[in-house]
Amino acid sequence: MARMARLDEVLTTLDEGLPAALDRLMAFLRIPSISTDPAYAGRVREAAGWLQGELAALGFQATVEDTPGHPMVVARSQPGAGRSLLFYGHYDVQPVDPLALWDRDPFDPAIEDTPAGPVIRGRGASDDKGQLMTFVEACRAWKTVHGALPAGLVLLFEGEEESGSPSLEGFLRDNAERLRASLALICDTGMYADGRPAITTQLRGLLGEEIVIRGADRDLHSGSFGGLAANPLQVLVNALAALKDAQGRVTLPGFYDGAPELSETLRADWEALGFNAGDFLSQVGLRHPIGEPGRSGLEMVWNRPTLEINGIAGGYAGEGFKTVLPAEARAKVSCRLVGTQDPEAIREALRAHVRSFLPTDCSVEFHPHGGSMASVMDISDPAFGAARQALSDEWGREAAFIGAGGSIPVAGDFKRLLGMDSLLVGFARDDDRIHSPNEKYDVESFAKGARSWARILAALG
Amino acid sequence: MARMARLDEVLTTLDEGLPAALDRLMAFLRIPSISTDPAYAGRVREAAGWLQGELAALGFQATVEDTPGHPMVVARSQPGAGRSLLFYGHYDVQPVDPLALWDRDPFDPAIEDTPAGPVIRGRGASDDKGQLMTFVEACRAWKTVHGALPAGLVLLFEGEEESGSPSLEGFLRDNAERLRASLALICDTGMYADGRPAITTQLRGLLGEEIVIRGADRDLHSGSFGGLAANPLQVLVNALAALKDAQGRVTLPGFYDGAPELSETLRADWEALGFNAGDFLSQVGLRHPIGEPGRSGLEMVWNRPTLEINGIAGGYAGEGFKTVLPAEARAKVSCRLVGTQDPEAIREALRAHVRSFLPTDCSVEFHPHGGSMASVMDISDPAFGAARQALSDEWGREAAFIGAGGSIPVAGDFKRLLGMDSLLVGFARDDDRIHSPNEKYDVESFAKGARSWARILAALG
Structure with missing residues (x-):
C-alpha cells in the first residue's frame, strides 16, 4: 500500500x-x-x-x-x-x-x-x-x-x-x-x-545561586554603629549592581562564552513569526522592552542569556521602620543560559565577583540551586x-x-x-x-x- | 551661708x-x-x-x-x-x-x-x-x-x-x-x-525613607520574560549602589552641606577618651572599622553623617528557589545627620537620585519615615x-x-x-x-x- x-x-x-x-x-x-x-x-x-x-x-x-x-x-x-x-x-x-x-x-x-x-x-x-x-x-x-x-x-x-x-x-x-x-x-x-x-x-539552560553575606553577629543599631560597621546589605547591593554595565550587559568574565549568534535560518524563521515585544509585554502591564540594542524580542528571550535577581531579603522590611544594620543579607540570582554556556564556570565567576566586594569584616556563603546547560537540537x-x-x-x-x-x-x-x-x-x-x-x-x-x-x-x- | x-x-x-x-x-x-x-x-x-x-x-x-x-x-x-x-x-x-x-x-x-x-x-x-x-x-x-x-x-x-x-x-x-x-x-x-x-x-539627627519600585503588574517567569522585562530589584540595587562612591562617601548632591568639621576643643576631648574602634566593634563580632580615611572612630559615629540600607525586600526569599522577576522591590534607607544638615533637602536629593535610575516601564513610590535635624548644644x-x-x-x-x-x-x-x-x-x-x-x-x-x-x-x- x-x-x-x-x-x-x-x-x-x-x-x-x-x-x-x-x-x-x-x-x-x-x-x-x-x-x-x-x-x-x-x-x-x-x-x-x-x-x-x-x-x-x-x-x-x-x-x-x-x-x-x-x-x-x-x-x-x-x-x-x-x-x-x-x-x-x-x-x-x-x-x-x-x-x-x-x-x-x-x-x-x-x-x-x-x-x-x-x-x-x-x-x-x-x-x-x-x-x-x-x-x-x-x-x-x-x-x-x-x-x-x-x-x-x-x-x-x-x-x-x-x-x-x-x-x-x-x-x-x-x-x-x-x-x-x-x-x-x-x-x-x-x-x-x-x-x-x-x-x-x-x-535555555538555568543556573541558580543563593548568596548570603554576613557581617556583625547581630543586627546593629544604626545610631551606635552606623559609619563604623560594614553593612551586609550595602555590600550585597554593590556586588549585584556591578554584575551589569550601563547597557545591561553582564560583566562577569567569560559569561558570554558559548552564547552563539543566531543562525540565519532561525533568524528568518523567527522574524516571520511577527513577534512584537511591546505587545507581548503589554499583557503584564509593561510596554518598553529592555535588552541589548539591535537584537529582536524573540532573540532576547530564546537565544540570549540573562542574569536576574529573583529575590533579596535583609534587615527590617515590615511596617514602619527599624534603623538597623542587618547581620546578614541574602539574594537569589539566576541565569538563563544558551548555546554551550557552562553553568558551573559561570557559577564560579559569580562567586569570585561577589567575594571581590567583601570587606574584611564580612563573610559570604553560597548555595547552589541547580545548573543545567541549554538544550539545542x-x-x-x-x-x-x-x-x-x-x-x-x-x-x-x-x-x-x-x-x-x-x-x-x-x-x-x-x-x-x-x-x-x-x-x-x-x-x-x-x-x-x-x-x-x-x-x-x-x-x-x-x-x-x-x-x-x-x-x-x-x-x- | x-x-x-x-x-x-x-x-x-x-x-x-x-x-x-x-x-x-x-x-x-x-x-x-x-x-x-x-x-x-x-x-x-x-x-x-x-x-x-x-x-x-x-x-x-x-x-x-x-x-x-x-x-x-x-x-x-x-x-x-x-x-x-x-x-x-x-x-x-x-x-x-x-x-x-x-x-x-x-x-x-x-x-x-x-x-x-x-x-x-x-x-x-x-x-x-x-x-x-x-x-x-x-x-x-x-x-x-x-x-x-x-x-x-x-x-x-x-x-x-x-x-x-x-x-x-x-x-x-x-x-x-x-x-x-x-x-x-x-x-x-x-x-x-x-x-x-x-x-x-x-x-545625630535622623531621616528615614522607604522606596518602592514597581514594574510589571505581577511577578514574571524569568524564562518567559527575562531579558525583555525590567526587573525592579535590579533597578533598586543599581540606585542603592550608586548612593556611595568607592570610598563609601555619599554621592547625593549637597548631602554634606551643613556637616561641620569637629571643633579643635571637642577633637581634643574625644581623643582623650581613648576610644578604640576595633575594640568597640569586637563586641559584635567585627574588627575592622569602615569609614572615611583620616577620621577617628568617635568622629565617624558622633560627628559624621551616614546613609544606611536598613532593609530590602523583593521577589522570592524563602526556601528553595523561584525564578521570578518580581513585580516590586522595596528598600528602607536612613541617614544619621549632623550639624545643620537639612533632612528634607536630603530626602529630595535621594528621591531625585532614585528617579534618575527608573526605566520607562518602572514607577516609584516614596514613604517618608521621619526627619529630624541633629541637636548640637x-x-x-x-x-x-x-x-x-x-x-x-x-x-x-x-x-x-x-x-x-x-x-x-x-x-x-x-x-x-x-x-x-x-x-x-x-x-x-x-x-x-x-x-x-x-x-x-x-x-x-x-x-x-x-x-x-x-x-x-x-x-x-
Whole structure:
C-alpha cells in the first residue's frame, strides 16, 4: 500500500474514533494523580496502572516500574522497521489549589462549548494527560488499521514531573540501554502564540545561586554603629549592581562564552513569526522592552542569556521602620543560559565577583540551586524537517521552529544521559491555564494533535 | 551661708537618706507602667499619680495632665533666684518580653550584690525611673536642708517615651509659655563607656525613607520574560549602589552641606577618651572599622553623617528557589545627620537620585519615615562648663563632653519648639541592659547621680 494511502486510513480512523478517544481521556482525567501531595500517592499509582492497561491492550509490552518516588510506566513495541524512537510524557498533575476558583470539580472533567470552540475542562486536560494521549491515540489508530507501528517505539511516562522529577535521572541511568533511541519525542510544549504548529528546537539552560553575606553577629543599631560597621546589605547591593554595565550587559568574565549568534535560518524563521515585544509585554502591564540594542524580542528571550535577581531579603522590611544594620543579607540570582554556556564556570565567576566586594569584616556563603546547560537540537537531522512538514500538512499552515525561554529538564537529561536530541512537539495553547484553576485543552488540539502524531510517525518511520 | 557649705549639707543629707531613697525608687519600680501595651494604661496613670504625690509632698505645685495618650506630670517650684530650668524624664517603661529570660519578676525589684557592686534590678531601674529619681532626690535634699531650690524649676515627666512620644509635640506647643526655660536638663543618657561622667552635647539627627519600585503588574517567569522585562530589584540595587562612591562617601548632591568639621576643643576631648574602634566593634563580632580615611572612630559615629540600607525586600526569599522577576522591590534607607544638615533637602536629593535610575516601564513610590535635624548644644553657654565641673568634682575624674550617634527626639523638640538647649546628663552604664531582660541600675549611679544633680543645681543656681 502506498505510504499516503496507509496514513489516510489512520487519519480517518482517528476522526471516527474521536468520541471514544475523548471518553478514554475523561476516564484518565478522573484519576487525581497529584504527585506533590503524599495523600494522593495511591491515586498516582492508579493512573500509572490505567496507562499500563491501555498500552498493554494495544499490544505494547507495558510495565509499571517502581522508583524511589512515584512509578514509571514503560511500554515497548515490537521492533519496527524505521528508526527507534522514545516517547516521553507525564501522567501526574499539578495540585488544584485554590479550589474555590474552579468553576467545576477539577477531577470531574467535561467537554464545554466556548466561543473559541469546544474544550476539555479539568486538571491535567492539557498538562500533560491530554497531550500524552494524543500520542497514545495515534499509536492506537496505526495498530488498529495496520496492526503495527511505522517505527520501533519505547514509551516512557513519568509520575513526578510536577514534583521536580527527583527519580528521573536515576531511572534513566539505570535503564539507559533499554531507553536509548535515535530520537526522543516529547509532548509537553505548546503551539506558537497565534496557534501556529511548532517544534521547539532550543531551550535555555538555568543556573541558580543563593548568596548570603554576613557581617556583625547581630543586627546593629544604626545610631551606635552606623559609619563604623560594614553593612551586609550595602555590600550585597554593590556586588549585584556591578554584575551589569550601563547597557545591561553582564560583566562577569567569560559569561558570554558559548552564547552563539543566531543562525540565519532561525533568524528568518523567527522574524516571520511577527513577534512584537511591546505587545507581548503589554499583557503584564509593561510596554518598553529592555535588552541589548539591535537584537529582536524573540532573540532576547530564546537565544540570549540573562542574569536576574529573583529575590533579596535583609534587615527590617515590615511596617514602619527599624534603623538597623542587618547581620546578614541574602539574594537569589539566576541565569538563563544558551548555546554551550557552562553553568558551573559561570557559577564560579559569580562567586569570585561577589567575594571581590567583601570587606574584611564580612563573610559570604553560597548555595547552589541547580545548573543545567541549554538544550539545542540539531535541526539538520532530517527528522526535524520531516516532522515540520507533517505538522504543516495537518494544520494547513507552515509549522515553525521556535525556541523556549525556559527549560524542560527532561530534554537536557535525554541529551546528557542518553545522547539523544528531542523533538518537542505539543498542542497546548497560551490560554490553557496549566497549573491554574479551570485548566482546559482544546478539542481541536486533542484531535489534530493525534492526527499530527500519526503523520509524524509515518514521516519518521 | 557660703555656697560650698550649703551644698555640703545637701550632699550629707543625700548620703544619710540613701536607704529611704532606694525604698522610694523600689515602690516606683513596682508599678508596671508599660506604655506600649493598652492593658497597662491604668498602671501607667498610677505611676503618674505616684510621681505627682511625691512632688507635691516636696512642695511642688504638681499636676497630672491629660494628653491624647498617657498623661504628663508637671511640677513647678516657687520661682528661684537663679536661671529657670526645665527638667525632663519619663516614667513609662519598656515591655518585659521575653519574660522567661528574666532572673526575677521584672516588677518585683531588689538590690542585688554583684562583683561590680550592688545594683537595683528591675524593669525601669535605669530607663528611666532610676535616672529621673536621681533628680527628684536631689531636689528633696535641697528642700529638706534649705527649704528651697537654688534655681527656678519646672519638672516635666512623660509617660509615652517608649511608645515614640506621640503626644509630646502637641503638649509642648500647647504649653510652651509654661514650660519654656533658659535650659533643659535631661536625665536619659549614660556615662561614657569606661564609667567617666559625661555630658552629651550633640546628637545625630535622623531621616528615614522607604522606596518602592514597581514594574510589571505581577511577578514574571524569568524564562518567559527575562531579558525583555525590567526587573525592579535590579533597578533598586543599581540606585542603592550608586548612593556611595568607592570610598563609601555619599554621592547625593549637597548631602554634606551643613556637616561641620569637629571643633579643635571637642577633637581634643574625644581623643582623650581613648576610644578604640576595633575594640568597640569586637563586641559584635567585627574588627575592622569602615569609614572615611583620616577620621577617628568617635568622629565617624558622633560627628559624621551616614546613609544606611536598613532593609530590602523583593521577589522570592524563602526556601528553595523561584525564578521570578518580581513585580516590586522595596528598600528602607536612613541617614544619621549632623550639624545643620537639612533632612528634607536630603530626602529630595535621594528621591531625585532614585528617579534618575527608573526605566520607562518602572514607577516609584516614596514613604517618608521621619526627619529630624541633629541637636548640637551651644557649649559656650557657661552652664555646660559649670555642670562639667560639678560632675568632675563628684566623680573625682574629669567629666567629658561626648556626642551620641543616635537621637533623643525630646532634645530636638525642646530646641525647635521652645528654643532651649538641653544639658544631657545621665548615669546609665553600657551594661544596664535597658530594653532587655534583667535591666539594672548601679546603686553607685543612683547615689552619686543624685549628688551630681545636687551639685549641678548649686552650680546653675
